Amino acid sequence: MRKDLLLEWREKNALSAIVLYVLSTTFVIYQMFVTTEPEVWVALYWVITLFAALNAASRSFIHENSNLRFYYFQLVSPHAMILSKMLFNVVLLGILALLSTLIFGGLLGFPIKSVKIWLVISLVGATGFALALTMVSALASKARNSGMLMTILGLPIIIPQVLVLVDLSKKALMVLPFSVYGTRLLGLLSIDIIIVTVALVFFPFLWKD
């Protein structure tokens, strides 16, 4: 498994591509909006993070050619494969979320009242995106038109999480006790657990090629 992680880390170009994406979209938005209402800030943040996440995660399975994949198949168990890809994406998207927060905060101000809460929300969101999109990417890699398919398929799977995250973020605009966030955060985390469990059980079926 460590071998996998090392192999993934070599894909640094992925990270820079995403950073570029976030920077450019945020810049465009900055030009469009002189000041942003807090709710608009939240919405824009999640839309941009969502699309950046789609971009990032789709690189997980799709860009490998079949020779490399055959090589991997010999080396590692499917469980190690999927876990390492998920872990990589979680870290990647976590960094992405933090970066987005910084860029957004820098250009458009930071209307969230509590930084701690925002960290929790954005990282839980990033994790959820990462896990779900890794699985979708694994499935999409089996089809022909992978790139487009990934976006089409990834979006409906992610939307429930986005809705809950936006709801949480809006709450974070006001000063509220932690209990308010509790159930929804738990919900998001349980979704993550479900995804990982299902992936562990069923990914081996996908891997047989």
Add this chain to the structure above:
Amino acid sequence: MKSTIKTLLLSVLPLLAQAQYKSEGWDQTFRQSGKIYVVVAVITLILLVLIGYLITQDRRISRIEKELKNHED
């Protein structure tokens, strides 16, 4: 297709029935005055036609299956 028409109508009709007497709440005698039987008759007719369609399809498929089976033997 069949179920779409059928069920859309089935669910819209009670609402139309409501629209007729909305401001007075609802009126028991109005409902029992025989007009509701028309609604029931219409919907039953639609239901029977659609089920008839299902049955003919079922028979057709059975026939094809039998032909295929004979073809195999």
Add this chain to the structure above:
Amino acid sequence: MPNFATPKTKALLKGIYWKIIPIAILLYVVYQGFLSDAPQLEILEETVRNLYFHVPMWFTMTALFVISLVFSLRYLRGQKRIDDLYAVEFANVGLLFGFLGLTTGMVWAQFTWGFFWTWDPKQNFSAITLLIYLVYMVFRNSITDEKVKARVSAVLNVFAFSAMVPLIFILPRMMESLHPGADGNPAFSGYDLDGTMRTIFYPAVIGWALLGVWLTTLRHRMRVIKDKLYEIHN
């Protein structure tokens, strides 16, 4: 798992006898549904009769999706094409009923809540569930190799189902919602299921569900026929 595809069960599936049940039940539901007394509640008044039609659509969809999942799992175990065909057809018809449930819900909402879309959690999440199963369909059509198609769709089916369970059953109960059964209460809790409604509602669910299964068996048999014809010509 027991083997269901024995000649006896096949003959049973094709027989006319069990199909009389949904026919009889649905005729009864239509008749009694309109002519029996319905409890008059605020806002809903007579439209509560929609309960015999709108809600069974969703229950049927859920039942069909569960059966589809079972066949997907069977396929993963045994790699039998017939299981895959069952899985996809149950999902297909499940989608149809889900679509019907959604549209009937929108019509009902327009007249009682004032808008046909209210951003109510249950409405949102059930629409998303339908989207996810549509993704399943799109996916199937984008893979050409039959074996890969079957395997991938089986896994996707598991995912779609595990998305549906929290989306439709768990999350709406935890959130504020216009639907009955929100904010932590179980659905239908003493809401309006008085005696008369129960005698019509429960049979309605069974009737519509059996109708869904009938429709699925028809579609499935068509697929098997197409398979055989394809074999014969090649």
